[in-house]
Amino acid sequence: xxxxxxxxxxxxxxxxxxxxxxxxxxxxxxxxxxxxxxxxxxxxxxxxxxxxxxxxxxxxxxxxxxxxxxxxxxxxxxxxxxxxxxxxxxxxxxxxxxxxxxxxxxxxxxxxxxxxxxxxxxxxxxxxxxxxxxxxxxxxxxxxxxxxxxxxxxxxxxxxxxxxxxxxxxxxxxxxxxxxxxxxxxxxxxxxxxxxxxxxxxxxxxxxxxxxxxxxxxxxxxxxxxxxxxxxxxxxxxxxxxxxxxxxxxxxxxxxxxxxxxxxxxxxxxxxxxxxxxxxxxxxxxxxxxxxxxxxxxxxxxxxxxxxxx
Amino acid sequence: xxxxxxxxxxxxxxxxxxxxxxxxxxxxxxxxxxxxxxxxxxxxxxxxxxxxxxxxxxxxxxxxxxxxxxxxxxxxxxxxxxxxxxxxxxxxxxxxxxxxxxxxxxxxxxxxxxxxxxxxxxxxxxxxxxxxxxxxxxxxxxxxxxxxxxxxxxxxxxxxxxxxxxxxxxxxxxxxxxxxxxxxxxxxxxxxxxxxxxxxxxxxxxxxxxxxxxxxxxxxxxxxxxxxxxxxxxxxxxxxxxxxxxxxxxxxxxxxxxxxxxxxxxxxxxxxxxxxxxxxxxxxxxxxxxxxxxxxxxxxxxxxxxxxxxxxxxxxxxxxxxxxxxxxxxxxxxxxxxxxxxxxxxxxxxxxxxxxxxxxxxxxxxxxxxxxxxxxxxxxxxxxxxxxxxxxxxxxxxxxxxxxxxxxxxxxxxxxxxxxxxxxxxxxxxxxxxxxxxxxxxxxxxxxxxxxxxxxxxxxxxxxxxxxxxxxxxxxxxxxxxxxxxxxxxxxxxxxxxxxxxxxxxxxxxxxxxxxxxxxxxxxxxxxxxxxxxxxxxxxxxxxxxxxx
Numbered sequence: 001x002x003x004x005x006x007x008x009x010x011x012x013x014x015x016x017x018x019x020x021x022x023x024x025x026x027x028x029x030x031x032x033x034x035x036x037x038x039x040x041x042x043x044x045x046x047x048x049x050x051x052x053x054x055x056x057x058x059x060x061x062x063x064x065x066x067x068x069x070x071x072x073x074x075x076x077x078x079x080x081x082x083x084x085x086x087x088x089x090x091x092x093x094x095x096x097x098x099x100x101x102x103x104x105x106x107x108x109x110x111x112x113x114x115x116x117x118x119x120x121x122x123x124x125x126x127x128x129x130x131x132x133x134x135x136x137x138x139x140x141x142x143x144x145x146x147x148x149x150x151x152x153x154x155x156x157x158x159x160x161x162x163x164x165x166x167x168x169x170x171x172x173x174x175x176x177x178x179x180x181x182x183x184x185x186x187x188x189x190x191x192x193x194x195x196x197x198x199x200x201x202x203x204x205x206x207x208x209x210x211x212x213x214x215x216x217x218x219x220x221x222x223x224x225x226x227x228x229x230x231x232x233x234x235x236x237x238x239x240x241x242x243x244x245x246x247x248x249x250x251x252x253x254x255x256x257x258x259x260x261x262x263x264x265x266x267x268x269x270x271x272x273x274x275x276x277x278x279x280x281x282x283x284x285x286x287x288x289x290x291x292x293x294x295x296x297x298x299x300x301x302x303x304x305x306x307x308x309x310x
Numbered sequence: 311x312x313x314x315x316x317x318x319x320x321x322x323x324x325x326x327x328x329x330x331x332x333x334x335x336x337x338x339x340x341x342x343x344x345x346x347x348x349x350x351x352x353x354x355x356x357x358x359x360x361x362x363x364x365x366x367x368x369x370x371x372x373x374x375x376x377x378x379x380x381x382x383x384x385x386x387x388x389x390x391x392x393x394x395x396x397x398x399x400x401x402x403x404x405x406x407x408x409x410x411x412x413x414x415x416x417x418x419x420x421x422x423x424x425x426x427x428x429x430x431x432x433x434x435x436x437x438x439x440x441x442x443x444x445x446x447x448x449x450x451x452x453x454x455x456x457x458x459x460x461x462x463x464x465x466x467x468x469x470x471x472x473x474x475x476x477x478x479x480x481x482x483x484x485x486x487x488x489x490x491x492x493x494x495x496x497x498x499x500x501x502x503x504x505x506x507x508x509x510x511x512x513x514x515x516x517x518x519x520x521x522x523x524x525x526x527x528x529x530x531x532x533x534x535x536x537x538x539x540x541x542x543x544x545x546x547x548x549x550x551x552x553x554x555x556x557x558x559x560x561x562x563x564x565x566x567x568x569x570x571x572x573x574x575x576x577x578x579x580x581x582x583x584x585x586x587x588x589x590x591x592x593x594x595x596x597x598x599x600x601x602x603x604x605x606x607x608x609x610x611x612x613x614x615x616x617x618x619x620x621x622x623x624x625x626x627x628x629x630x631x632x633x634x635x636x637x638x639x640x641x642x643x644x645x646x647x648x649x650x651x652x653x654x655x656x657x658x659x660x661x662x663x664x665x666x667x668x669x670x671x672x673x674x675x676x677x678x679x680x681x682x683x684x685x686x687x688x689x690x691x692x693x694x695x696x697x698x699x700x701x702x703x704x705x706x707x708x709x710x711x712x713x714x715x716x717x718x719x720x721x722x723x724x725x726x727x728x729x730x731x732x733x734x735x736x737x738x739x740x741x742x743x744x745x746x747x748x749x750x751x752x753x754x755x756x757x758x759x760x761x762x763x764x765x766x767x768x769x770x771x772x773x774x775x776x777x778x779x780x781x782x783x784x785x786x787x788x789x790x791x792x793x794x795x796x797x798x799x800x801x802x803x804x805x806x807x808x809x810x811x812x813x814x815x816x817x818x819x820x821x822x823x824x825x826x827x828x829x830x831x832x833x834x835x836x837x838x839x840x841x842x843x844x845x846x847x848x849x850x851x852x853x854x855x856x857x858x859x
Contacts, residue, residue: 005778006763006775007759007762007763008762008763009762009763009764015691018691019691019692019694019695022689022691022692023686023692023762026682026685026686026689026692029682029685030679030682030683030685030686033678033682034675034678034679034682037649037653037674037675037678038675040653040656041653041656041671041674041675044653044656044657044659044661045656045661045663045671048592048656048657048658048659048660048661049661049662049663050593050660050661050662051660052660054660055593055660055847055848055849055850056592056593056594056658056659056660056847056848057658057848058595058848059594059595059597059657059658060595061597061598061599061600061601062597065598065650065654066598066601066647066651069646069647069650070643070646070647073642073643073646073647074640074643077639077640077642077643077685077688078636078639080639080685080688080689081635081636081639081688081689083689083691084635084688084689084690084691084692084693085632085635085636085690085691086691087690087691088628088631088632088635088690088691088694089628091691091694092628107468140463140468141461141463141464141467141468142461142462142463142464142558142624144623144698146698146764146766148695148763148764149764151694151695152694152695153623153694153695153697153698154623154694155623155624155625157552157558157559157624157625158463158551158552158553158558159552159553159557159558160552160625162625175764175773177764177766177769178766179697179698179699179766180461180698181388181456181457181459181461181464181767181768182464183388183455183464183468183469184384184385184388184455185384186384186388186768186769187379187384187768187769187770187771187772188384188771190773
């Protein structure tokens with residue numbers, strides 16, 4: 001890893017350069033005004049240093065100055081806002097073709113799961129040049145998934161999914177840090193992100209620690225083992241084509257069946273009852289780990305045809 | 311043969327009954343209702359808590375000299391930074407300037423004999439001391455490791471530390487704040503002397519008034535937030551822990567709704583001091599009096615609308631992020647207005663560079679830099695990268711230490727003659743101010759860099775490439791420590807050996823300089839009548855119309 005003295009982390013994602021440009025703009029403004037005030041203080045302090053006990057003249061305020069030093073900071077602030085907000089919106093919206101990876105954080109390690117099967121602990125291997133979207137949750141307290149070289153960070157929450165995405169632009173090995181204090185070994189909840197050329201990534205995939213085949217097939221097994229197939233497809237709403245669709249609820253409102261909705265339905269079904277169905281789905285809280293929930297969701301996402309009954 | 315002029319000491323200062331020597335018993339101090347004695351009581355207690363917070367900081371900076379965790383164990387490090395934050399934020403920064411100087415000076419500056427509620431004032435101090443003692447007891451019993459921010463569900467379910475005890479101490483301390491705020495507001499409204507109109511008030515009073523508004527409106531919210539953590543932790547009621555059906559981000563909203571305005575509770579009183587110091591040591595009216603006064607109020611109001619900028623990566627929506635971002639830029643404008651007005655006050659002034667002025671000028675520079683780094687954090691795309699890193703730590707220390715603590719040191723030196731009747735040794739004062747300034751910048755500027763490089767906060771072991779900057783920071787901290795310790799010595803020394811100060815060693819125009827040093831127990835012999843605007847140096851007279859001498 002690059003050990004030379006740096007002022008910036010490596011720029012290894014698509015947005016890193018853009019964030020750094022805004023950062024330079026901010027330092028220019030900061031440097032300019034700090035220097036301005038410093039020079040003014042030194043200049044005025046020396047020019048008007050006390051030479052006698054005579055009292056200085058009256059100097060009232062000057063409306064033009066007051067307006068100027070209100071409006072100019074306002075305009076500069078708004079320029080920073082617009083730039084920062086625009087880039088932020090881009091950083092919040094992942095491309096639809098992003099490669100999905102699941103992350104489960106727990107005290108004090110990261111568990112990473114690729115949909116095609118490989119699992120990792122405290123590392124994340126990604127291919128160069130492809131957008132990657134992380135779907136993340138915590139098993140206990142709030143953590144945060146921070147990759148300085150990519151300039152991305154997002155808190156990882158218990159009870160919910162949170163997302164972050166990036167497109168790596170440089171092959172290499174980068175720090176991964178937990179960035180939300182989470183207890184005793186918070187400083188140890190760190191890892192490495194490996195960005196690899198496509199070919200290297202493919203060979204890594206085939207050699208990596210695998211689940212029994214793709215994550216989704218692990219999910220299919222859970223779907224059967226836990227008896228979901230017993231109801232779903234008959235007296236319970238069908239899973240086919242469910243992910244991403246609009247679901248009408250018993251109270252008349254509509255929700256999108258996203259990852260959070262699926263997770264909640266598994267762990268706390270009574271929170272949202274689908275219109276036309278009785279509220280009899282049991283809760284699987286305590287029976288399924290977050291990783292198993294993720295596997296089930298992967299499976300459900302893959303269901304485009306009516307599933308077979310066993 | 312020395313040519314130091316002996317200050318003119320009118321007979322009033324040699325009278326027996328100043329507030330210090332009117333009674334000497336412990337009971338007369340611990341049961342006092344004199345706002346000046348209460349200010350001194352606060353001075354002792356805030357100094358005590360500051361030293362404890364400082365000791366924790368010393369241990370932290372020593373640990374961080376090496377990338378490995380080798381000085382203390384992980385859990386103890388976590389307890390140390392929690393103690394540092396809790397002691398410094400709740401038991402120094404929030405109470406110090408209002409408790410010491412607000413209490414001591416507000417009644418005198420407006421021409422009153424005491425606060426509106428002297429007994430509630432004493433109760434404020436007791437709530438502060440008892441709260442601080444309880445939180446300190448939690449530290450001694452084994453400590454708490456949640457960070458001063460107590461994020462859930464770590465604090466409400468997972469931490470094994472003395473969370474509830476610490477929170478009880480902070481809760482009580484909150485009421486100290488609320489009652490102090492109440493006193494400031496009622497006193498300013500109802501007890502101004504004849505002729506002391508709102509726009510003749512010193513800016514010190516305006517800023518403390520704005521502070522008091524925040525104290526009263528904001529503190530109850532954090533009291534509730536922390537109580538709910540106790541409810542969840544003790545009785546397992548699901549409020550914040552998702553495993554119990556709660557929402558962890560709800561805590562953050564409740565906590566930051568107060569804790570952001572709280573930073574203005576920490577900085578507005580500091581700005582109050584700076585307005586007094588700049589005018590006195592330039593012997594000039596403040597440039598833009600009304601603008602500075604209204605800027606203080608604007609900071610208090612807008613400050614309540616920006617809390618979500620602490621939560622840009624917490625799970626807030628993108629839209630909420632945008633709203634909080636734009637408001638956060640707006641809240642910086644009144645502070646900029648103040649900095650420009652203070653600087654413009656120097657124009658055509660008659661400027662001297664005694665210790666208080668050095669601290670005031672240092673404040674302006676450091677607050678400018680610290681405040682501008684706030685713009686980095688309001689900028690959404692940059693905040694994603696730097697939030698929860700040392701960039702944030704550097705930002706708030708520039709404002710809290712480079713700002714508030716510098717202002718506190720300036721206030722101590724400026725009003726020392728008034729409070730004690732003695733002058734501190736000037737060259738030692740200047741030397742310490744210089745040492746502090748250098749040490750401070752060496753401690754915290756490298757943290758901006760190491761933060762952008764990616765070093766997260768609350769890490770006791772870090773990536774090796776961050777070491778050089780951490781060593782610089784620790785070296786700076788050792789210099790800063792010297793800058794804090796020296797004044798302790800010479801200020802105590804001055805109590806016995808300092809030159810007698812006289813009522814107005816600085817030739818300042820405020821009402822506090824029209825009474826003896828130290829003041830008599832009831833401040834004024836007869837009700838003063840105010841005839842002049844504040845800082846009217848060009849007339850050569852103070853606010854009572856008396857010639858400055």
